[in-house]
Amino acid sequence: MYRAHVLVCGGTGCTSSDSPKIIEALEKEIAAKGLQNEVQVVRTGCFGLCALGPIMIVYPEGCLYSEVKVEDVTETVEEHLLKGRIVKRLLYSETVKAADIKPLKETNFYKKQHRVALRNCGVIDPENIEEYIAMDGYQALAKCLTELTPEQVIQIVKDSGLRGRGGGGFPTGLKWSFTAKNEADQKYVVCNADEGDPGAFMDRSVLEGDPHCVVEAMAICGYATGASEGYIYVRAEYPIAVARLQKAIADAREYGLLGKNILGTGFDFDLFVRLGAGAFVCGEETALMTSIEGNRGEPRPRPPYPAVKGLFGKPTTENNVETFANVPQIILNGPAFFNSIGTETAKGTKVFALGGKITNTGLVEIPMGTTLREIVEDIGGGVPNGRKFKAAQIGGPSGGCIPAEYLDIPMDYDNLTSIGAMVGSGGLIIMDDSDCMVDIAKFFLNFTVDESCGKCTPCRVGTRRLLEILEKITSGNGTMEDLDTMEALCYYIKENSLCGLGQTAPNPVLSTYNRFRDEYIAHVKDKTCPAGVCKKLMKITIDPAVCKGCTACARVCPVGAISGSVKQAHVIDQSKCIKCGACVEKCRFGAISKK
Amino acid sequence: MQKKISKIPFKGTAEQEEKLKAVIAECKGDKSKLMHVMQQAQGIYGYLPYEVQVMIAEGMDVPLEKVYGVSTFYAQFSLSPKGAYNISVCLGTACYVKGSQKILDKVCEELGVQPGECSSDGMFSVEACRCIGACGLAPVFTVNDEVYGKVTPEEIPGILAKYRNG
Numbered sequence: 001m002y003r004a005h006v007l008v009c010g011g012t013g014c015t016s017s018d019s020p021k022i023i024e025a026l027e028k029e030i031a032a033k034g035l036q037n038e039v040q041v042v043r044t045g046c047f048g049l050c051a052l053g054p055i056m057i058v059y060p061e062g063c064l065y066s067e068v069k070v071e072d073v074t075e076t077v078e079e080h081l082l083k084g085r086i087v088k089r090l091l092y093s094e095t096v097k098a099a100d101i102k103p104l105k106e107t108n109f110y111k112k113q114h115r116v117a118l119r120n121c122g123v124i125d126p127e128n129i130e131e132y133i134a135m136d137g138y139q140a141l142a143k144c145l146t147e148l149t150p151e152q153v154i155q156i157v158k159d160s161g162l163r164g165r166g167g168g169g170f171p172t173g174l175k176w177s178f179t180a181k182n183e184a185d186q187k188y189v190v191c192n193a194d195e196g197d198p199g200a201f202m203d204r205s206v207l208e209g210d211p212h213c214v215v216e217a218m219a220i221c222g223y224a225t226g227a228s229e230g231y232i233y234v235r236a237e238y239p240i241a242v243a244r245l246q247k248a249i250a251d252a253r254e255y256g257l258l259g260k261n262i263l264g265t266g267f268d269f270d271l272f273v274r275l276g277a278g279a280f281v282c283g284e285e286t287a288l289m290t291s292i293e294g295n296r297g298e299p300r301p302r303p304p305y306p307a308v309k310g311l312f313g314k315p316t317t318e319n320n321v322e323t324f325a326n327v328p329q330i331i332l333n334g335p336a337f338f339n340s341i342g343t344e345t346a347k348g349t350k351v352f353a354l355g356g357k358i359t360n361t362g363l364v365e366i367p368m369g370t371t372l373r374e375i376v377e378d379i380g381g382g383v384p385n386g387r388k389f390k391a392a393q394i395g396g397p398s399g400g401c402i403p404a405e406y407l408d409i410p411m412d413y414d415n416l417t418s419i420g421a422m423v424g425s426g427g428l429i430i431m432d433d434s435d436c437m438v439d440i441a442k443f444f445l446n447f448t449v450d451e452s453c454g455k456c457t458p459c460r461v462g463t464r465r466l467l468e469i470l471e472k473i474t475s476g477n478g479t480m481e482d483l484d485t486m487e488a489l490c491y492y493i494k495e496n497s498l499c500g501l502g503q504t505a506p507n508p509v510l511s512t513y514n515r516f517r518d519e520y521i522a523h524v525k526d527k528t529c530p531a532g533v534c535k536k537l538m539k540i541t542i543d544p545a546v547c548k549g550c551t552a553c554a555r556v557c558p559v560g561a562i563s564g565s566v567k568q569a570h571v572i573d574q575s576k577c578i579k580c581g582a583c584v585e586k587c588r589f590g591a592i593s594k595k
Numbered sequence: 596m597q598k599k600i601s602k603i604p605f606k607g608t609a610e611q612e613e614k615l616k617a618v619i620a621e622c623k624g625d626k627s628k629l630m631h632v633m634q635q636a637q638g639i640y641g642y643l644p645y646e647v648q649v650m651i652a653e654g655m656d657v658p659l660e661k662v663y664g665v666s667t668f669y670a671q672f673s674l675s676p677k678g679a680y681n682i683s684v685c686l687g688t689a690c691y692v693k694g695s696q697k698i699l700d701k702v703c704e705e706l707g708v709q710p711g712e713c714s715s716d717g718m719f720s721v722e723a724c725r726c727i728g729a730c731g732l733a734p735v736f737t738v739n740d741e742v743y744g745k746v747t748p749e750e751i752p753g754i755l756a757k758y759r760n761g
Contacts, residue, residue, distance in 0.1 A: 013731040016742035050731025198687030198726035236634065236671055237727055277630060278670030278725065294629035295661075296668040312627075355689030355730040362731055396688065429688045443691055453668070 002040040004081060007057045009122065011046030011208050012201070012240055013362075014053040018070060019043075022054055025073040030081065039081050045209015047122035049109055050362040052092060057104075057122075064104055065090040108378050109360050114341060116349045117165075117202075117325035118365045121209030126244050129251040132212040138257050140331035141216050144223050145265040148331075153224040154180060157327065159335035161347030166192055166283070166320030167398065167424045167500070169346075169413040172327075175317060178307035179225040182315040187227035189218050190311055190318040192288055193234035193241070196280040197396030198447065200427030202351035203321035205363055207234065207241035210325070211248035215271060217324035219258065220331060222269040225317050229270055233288050236275040245273055280397070280451035284499045285318045287453070298455045299499035322351055322426075342368035346412035356393075356429035359384050369410040372402055376430060387432035391515070395424025397444045397451075398504035400511025401437070420511045422504075436533035437516040438523055442470040444508035452501065459502030462493040466509060475536040478524040487513065528595065538579045538594050544569035546591035553583035553592060598667055599711050601675035605646045614639050615647070619654035629655055630665060633672060642673040670725070678713045678720035680758050684736040687726030695734035699723055701748040702736070705755055718759070 008014075008023050026041050047055050052066035056076075063086055065076065072090055079085045088096060094109070095102045104110050115121075124131040132138070144153050158173030179187060191214060195203040207214065218230045234242055249271050252258040260268050274292050281287045282297040289311045291297035310316025326348060330338045338348050346368035352375065355361050359381030366375065372392060376382065383389050391401040400421035402409070409415050413423050431440065445467040454460045469486045472478050490506035490513075497503045513520055522530050529537040542553070542562075549567040554560075561577040564570030572583075584592045618635040622628035632655060636647050643666050652659040666672040684690075684699040699710065702721055706714050713720040729735045732744025743754060 012728045016729045016732060016735070016744055050729075053731060195728075196725075198691075199689045199730060201726070201728040201730060204728045237725070275631070275634060276669075277634065277672060279668060280725075291630070292627060294627040294665075296664050353689075353730060355733065356692040361689070361733070393688065427688065429692055431692060435692060440692075443688070 002038060003060075004039045005059045006039060006041045006081070007044045007059070007122065008041065009045070009047050009053060009055045010043035010126075010240070011050070011053075011205055012238070013046070013050040014055060015240060017054050019054040021070050022056065022068055022073060025070050026077065029073055029077040033077060033082055035077070035081055042125045043127075044123060045121040045126050046118075046205040046363055048113075048118070048205075048363040048365075049092075049360060051360050061086065061101065062104055063101055064092040064095055066092045108381065109362075109364075112370065112374055112379055113365050114349050114367050115365050116329050116338070116341075117206060117322050117351055118209070118363065119329070120213065121205055124210070126209050126211055127247055129212060129248070129255060132210070136332060137212055137328075138216055140328035141219050141223075141257065142263055143331060144220050145263055145267055150180060150224045150226065153220065153331070156331060156335050157224070160330045160338040161335075161342075162323065162326055162330060162338065163346065163413065164319060165322035165326075165350065165426070167395070167422070169423065172319060172323055175307065175319070176221060176225050178305070179227070179315045179317040182308055184315050186229070186312075186314045187225060188311045188314055188316040189221045189225065189227045189230035190285075190289065190292070190306075190316055191218055191230065191232040191324055192283065192285065192318055192320040193232055193238075194276045194283045194288060195235060195238075195321075195425065196283040196451075197398075197425045197427045199355050199396060199429050200353045200425045202353055202363055202426055204235075204238050204241050205351075206321050206325045207238070207245055211241075211245045212252065213328055214245075214321055214324045215248050215252050215258065217327035218271060219262070219269045220327055221317055221319070221324070223267055225315075227315075227317065228268045229272070231272050231274055231292050231311065233274050233276055233282070233292055236277055242273065242275065249273065279453070280447070281453045281499070281501050284501055287499065288318070289316065296453070298453045299501075301498060320425075343410060343412045345414050350411070350423060350426055352426045352428045354380050354428050354430070357383050357385075357387060357432040357435070358430040366411075368412045371408050371410055373407040375411070375428070376407070380430065383430065383432050385432075387434060390431050390433050390435060391437065393429040393431060393440065393508070394427065395422040395507075396427045397447050398422065398500065398507055399424045399427075400507050401431075401440075401515060403515045420507075420514060422507070434531055434533070436529050436531035437512040437519050438470065438474055438529070439531075439533045441509045441512045442467065442474060445470055445505070448501065448505040452505070456496075456498040456502060458493050458496035459498070459505065462489060462497075463502070463505050465489060466493070466506065470509070473520065473523050474529070474534040476523070476527045480521075480524060483513075483520060483524060532594050535579050539574065540572055540577055540579060540581065540584065540592060540594045542570050542572060543591045543593065544571075546589055548589055548591070550588070552586050552588070556582045556586040558582065598673075599675050601642070601644065603676060605644045607640060607644075607646065611639050612650070615650060616654065619651065623655065626655065626657060629657060629662070630669075633662070633666060637672060642676045644674070675711075676713065676717075678718050680719050680738050682719060682721045682736060682738050683724040683727075684710075684721070685725070685727050685729075685734065686723045687730065687733075689726070689730035690733040690735055693733040695736070697748050698734050698736055698746060698751065701751045702755070705752055719755070 056065045094107045162172045163169045279297045282291045287297045287299040306316040351365045391403045393401045449463045452459045547569040554562040561573045648662045652662045710723045
């Protein structure tokens with residue numbers, strides 16, 4: 001028994017800001033003080049509050065120390081672990097109270113969260129199978145194998161109302177039942193861990209923080225659908241997740257929880273990891289399977305659906321990481337537990353990756369139906385630097401944006417679709433009034449043009465033409481007809497593309513055009529970018545009434561575009577100016593503005 | 596996206612070839628492991644020059660055209676060698692909104708190269724990458740395995756100098 005536990009986040013965010021060195025220093029310092037038999041250091045998965053990383057939590061007190069540096073370790077061990085005095089200067093500011101510390105669960109960031117998929121992340125050591133087992137791990141699998149028939153398992157998943165968390169929102173139980181009823185000599189379970197949305201990282205965090213729950217859920221799915229092999233297709237860009245997953249699979253095999261005759265029930269199931277190689281389209285289910293087979297990851301037409309003819313031509317069930325992560329809890333606690341969370345049409349919780357212009361960037365898991373306002377203002381801590389919330393971009397390159405007037409809409413599949421956005425994978429990027437919506441649309445189009453696999457013409461050629469129109473608009477050469485062409489082209493691409501990538505690629509354009517039409521018109525008619533982002537439309541000017549003639553701007557200008565003598569107002573030669581903005585930052589009097 | 600194909604002559608060693616052959620021998624019977632072999636090969640050689648692709652095609656008994664097709668399809672496979680220090684600037688949404696384009700511009704300006712290129716002394720290569728999942732630290736870039744988070748363009752020359760002066 002240890003009298004204290006120090007949990008240090010080993011997720012990608014905190015690892016990038018040196019948490020491994022902190023763990024090393026902690027272990028060294030603890031040993032130096034002779035506390036190694038009293039205090040245990042555990043490297044866990046992500047706590048979610050990535051903005052304040054590296055994070056460390058000390059139990060039994062439950063103190064959350066944020067932005068810890070290696071230099072802080074000695075003091076923490078000396079003061080807290082040896083003398084029992086909390087190091088207040090390192091505490092997460094919201095938990096500091098006059099006499100005591102405020103429990104984490106009562107802070108705004110954690111208060112409204114409800115952790116089902118992420119329940120073990122930041123709690124257990126992901127590389128230790130026994131810690132997972134101690135948290136009721138593999139009990140759901142045991143329950144399925146010994147007490148339930150495959151049909152009953154599928155019925156429980158159906159009754160829970162769980163829907164796919166990867167973007168489509170298809171009912172999971174129904175999907176399983178399709179594969180189950182197809183007879184074949186071999187069936188497969190596939191886990192989609194090719195998290196392609198740039199700005200979403202919940203799947204990565206689940207794999208890093210609780211890999212066994214995905215392994216267990218896939219085995220359950222195998223039992224329910226009659227599959228004996230599974231593949232996890234994970235991005236090569238997630239080295240920590242890959243390593244932990246491989247260890248989890250090896251450990252599960254050693255414990256007899258994967259392989260032949262699992263738990264003596266005669267059920268065989270084994271898992272294999274395949275690495276992606278950086279292709280967004282491989283997040284589409286048929287493309288993903290083509291890629292596992294060792295080919296260019298091009299999608300194929302459906303039908304036949306994967307439930308009939310999937311991986312290696314056999315019936316296959318494919319779900320994403322977060323969907324699987326919910327399954328063991330549903331089996332253990334029954335469908336009613338899951339059913340009671342969420343809204344009428346969307347049950348359970350959803351994990352969102354909160355990023356962009358928001359104070360608490362990180363990972364949050366909330367009941368379906370929580371409003372965007374609660375996420376932004378309460379959990380997220382609002383928009384920093386005194387800026388104003390402008391829109392939230394949700395669902396990445398396939399999604400849309402939610403403007404300020406919809407802040408109070410309950411977030412679920414149907415509500416978001418009705419306003420031209422989508423839950424998608426759950427990437428939630430907050431934007432403030434300094435972000436240009438045309439530029440954001442162009443950013444996503446650039447992405448889809450790059451990532452279009454080239455198989456079908458509407459997507460390959462259509463997205464490129466669309467991008468050209470956006471480039472024309474943002475460089476000040478757009479016409480009102482271009483806007484009409486752009487809109488028509490969007491619908492054409494949506495209706496005629498082969499797979500989900502092309503069918504959703506125009507969404508960021510359509511959604512910003514519908515919600516922020518005046519910004520598009522400002523770019524076209526007035527040749528200005530209201531947010532001051534589009535360089536070619538920007539004009540940097542010096543206000544002669546405010547300029548003191550200090551010459552600082554003229555000296556910093558890399559192209560010599562600013563002229564004027566000492567103590568006289570300076571002038572910018574617009575034909576020379578490259579709009580780098582160096583002078584704006586240099587001016588101490590706020591005389592230079594860019595618009 | 597068109598991939599840049601290097602014209603630098605192939606300089607593989609016998610030792611590297613040995614390693615690649617061992618990987619191929621292990622995966623030979625299973626054609627679905629082609630990507631795995633190519634990933635290992637890139638780990639061994641740093642990139643996938645024509646000569647290596649030929650070895651893989653012959654070893655795995657698949658047409659060279661297929662190996663080339665796969666290598667040009669996936670962003671991870673590189674047909675040009677990387678610099679001693681490979682700089683990847685994240686252009687994922689979270690980083691982009693926090694100004695990572697300015698970071699990429701500054702890095703390119705400092706080194707006098709375009710994204711996807713290698714500096715003439717072979718020291719630095721620069722690329723734009725997709726989300727590396729460190730969104731809490733945006734904007735982010737990496738130099739080989741070292742991650743720099745919450746960076747500003749002003750810090751770039753100092754960071755580069757650190758590597759230049761080795």
